[in-house]
């Protein structure tokens with residue numbers, strides 16, 4: 457795909473999560489990704505993922521999460537607090553940097569590792585009774601020893617939408633973004649809502665533009681920290697955009713402006729779009745491919 461965190465995924469081999477003997481056999485030769493508390497990954501001197509093995513780490517800590525298999529090799533994620541500090545030789549990189557510089561398999565596994573370790577960091581206690589969770593299923597289950605409740609990793613669904621009135625594309629910008637940067641509108645799904653209802657509600661809330669219909673195109677894991685972006689294209693009324701406090705501006709752009717931005721034709725004074733790692737950029741490209749010659 458033209459965006460990050462989905463190509464060349466590991467085989468999650470869920471059946472192994474309860475097979476502690478198999479995981480113990482796989483650990484010495486396993487590939488271990490180490491992440492710090494901010495969700496950044498240890499790297500080697502070149503900024504690439506170090507080829508750390510289970511043997512280098514030592515005995516497998518209880519906090520190691522089994523990510524899956526590539527061929528016969530197991531991959532694990534490990535919090536830096538439980539890895540020997542002497543192995544940290546190259547510093548760390550964040551996931552966005554890794555998406556641009558690492559091979560797809562490693563950056564996709566990093567995204568998976570970041571999402572599951574973040575969930576565990578923020579769910580150390582039972583939400584029902586406050587008991588300290590005990591990790592099971594190779595890290596994918598938190599069991600409360602007090603009340604028995606089982607806690608599973610959470611993913612927050614969010615829609616991200618290329619909104620068109622037939623000839624133009626609606627983009628918005630947040631005040632904190634670099635100047636002239638615009639992106640597709642996005643928002644979290646609320647409890648009791650369908651994805652289509654979220655598209656209608658979020659676009660109207662953020663821009664006062666009314667959606668007529670929408671269609672799902674593709675999704676992207678977005679572990680910043682725990683989202684799943686669900687990409688839509690939507691037909692809308694040609695309403696004049698009005699923003700509230702979420703966005704600083706929302707505007708319609710024609711195909712020529714979008715095309716120039718995709719080509720990077722006017723980096724100093726033109727429209728700037730999201731970087732290539734995001735599904736936002738890909739949605740804009742899909743829209744432009746349909747409308748460039750119109």
Ligand SMILES: [Zn+2]
Nearest residue numbers: 582585600603
């Ligand atoms: Zn409990």
